[in-house]
Amino acid sequence: MKGVIGMNYRNRHLVAALNHRRWIAVANDKVLCKEHLLRHGIATPRTLAVIRYTSEFTSAYDRLVQEQTGFVVKPARSARGRGILLASRALPDRVLLQGDQAWPRRELGFHIMRILHGEFSFGMPIDAALIEERIDPDHSWVLDELPGAVDLRVIVKEGRAVMAMARLPTLFSQGRANLHAGGVGVGIDLRTARTVGGIWRERPISHHPDTGQALAGRPVADLDRCLDLAEKCYQAVPLGYMGVDILRDVRRGPMVIEVNARPGLAIQSANQRGLLDFLAANPDSHHEHRSEQTPSAPAGHGPPSAGGRRPRPLVVDAPAGREPG
Structure with a gap:
C-alpha cells in the first residue's frame, strides 16, 4: 500500500502537531467529553x-x-x-x-x-x-446475523472526515466490535458508501469468520449522517486528528459513543489504502458532488440524508518508504 503511515508519524505529525493537550485530556475522559458533546447537540446514549x-x-x-x-x-x-x-x-x-x-x-x-x-x-x-x-442497535447495519452490534470508526482531520471503517463483532471477540478484542475491521469507500474488504486479527480476510458472508460491496446506510456527526464532534472537542466511534440506534439513528485522540492505524489495512493520501487531500473535495444513490434506511429512521454519499477525496502521490502501521 502507498501512503501508509506508522505510529511514529502519527504521534509526531498528527497527535503532537494537531492535538492540544487540553483537548486530549477531554477526549481521554468519557464523562468530560460527553459533557462537551451534549453542549453542541451531538447525539449520544x-x-x-x-x-x-x-x-x-x-x-x-x-x-x-x-x-x-x-x-x-x-x-x-x-x-x-x-x-x-x-x-x-x-x-x-x-x-x-x-x-x-x-x-x-x-x-x-x-x-x-x-x-x-x-x-x-x-x-x-x-x-x-x-x-x-444500552441503545437498541440496528443489527442489520452493514452485515446481519452477527453476535453483537456493528459500529463505525471515522477518522477526522481538522473537522473533515477522511476515512472510515465498520467494526464487526465476532464470536472470538465475545460480541464486541473492538479490533483489539477480535472484531473485524471493514473499510468503507466514502464515494460509494460501500465496504471494500476487511481485516481480522491483523490479517486480511474476504469473509466474516463466523457467518461466511462476503465483506466487500456491502452498502452502509446513513453513512452521510455518520460522517456529518463525526465532523460535528470537532466543534465540541477540537482535536486536529481524532477518531469518532458511532453506533446506529434502530429508532434514533447514528449516535456517538466515543471520541479518541489517538486513533489506531488498522483502518489503513481495512481500507487497503494509506492515510497519508487522504490527510493531504483537497479539503473542499470531500463535500462536493454527492451521489444521488443512497443505501435506504430501515423503517423508523425517517428520510435518508440528502445526496447520501460523498466522493472519495482527491489523492496525491505519497513519498515511498513510509513505515508500515
Whole structure:
C-alpha cells in the first residue's frame, strides 16, 4: 500500500502537531467529553449515572433497577474497550449480563470498585464509572446475523472526515466490535458508501469468520449522517486528528459513543489504502458532488440524508518508504 503511515508519524505529525493537550485530556475522559458533546447537540446514549466514590454505588444501583432497561458500564479513562460491561437489566439482587450470565449485585459493585481504583485507566490512580443506557442497535447495519452490534470508526482531520471503517463483532471477540478484542475491521469507500474488504486479527480476510458472508460491496446506510456527526464532534472537542466511534440506534439513528485522540492505524489495512493520501487531500473535495444513490434506511429512521454519499477525496502521490502501521 502507498501512503501508509506508522505510529511514529502519527504521534509526531498528527497527535503532537494537531492535538492540544487540553483537548486530549477531554477526549481521554468519557464523562468530560460527553459533557462537551451534549453542549453542541451531538447525539449520544443517555447517561444513567456517574460514580466517582464507592458510597455512590447504592443510589446508582437503585436507579438502574427503576429504569428497567439495559445499560453499559464504562471506565471514564479506559482505552481499547477495557473494563466495559454490557448488561440487559438490573434486578434488586442480581444483574443480567449480555448472554445468559448473571452477577450478584455485589459483583457489579466489585467491578465498579476496580474501575474507581484505576485498574482499566491510562495509568491513573483513580477513575470514574460512567453508566449509560444500552441503545437498541440496528443489527442489520452493514452485515446481519452477527453476535453483537456493528459500529463505525471515522477518522477526522481538522473537522473533515477522511476515512472510515465498520467494526464487526465476532464470536472470538465475545460480541464486541473492538479490533483489539477480535472484531473485524471493514473499510468503507466514502464515494460509494460501500465496504471494500476487511481485516481480522491483523490479517486480511474476504469473509466474516463466523457467518461466511462476503465483506466487500456491502452498502452502509446513513453513512452521510455518520460522517456529518463525526465532523460535528470537532466543534465540541477540537482535536486536529481524532477518531469518532458511532453506533446506529434502530429508532434514533447514528449516535456517538466515543471520541479518541489517538486513533489506531488498522483502518489503513481495512481500507487497503494509506492515510497519508487522504490527510493531504483537497479539503473542499470531500463535500462536493454527492451521489444521488443512497443505501435506504430501515423503517423508523425517517428520510435518508440528502445526496447520501460523498466522493472519495482527491489523492496525491505519497513519498515511498513510509513505515508500515
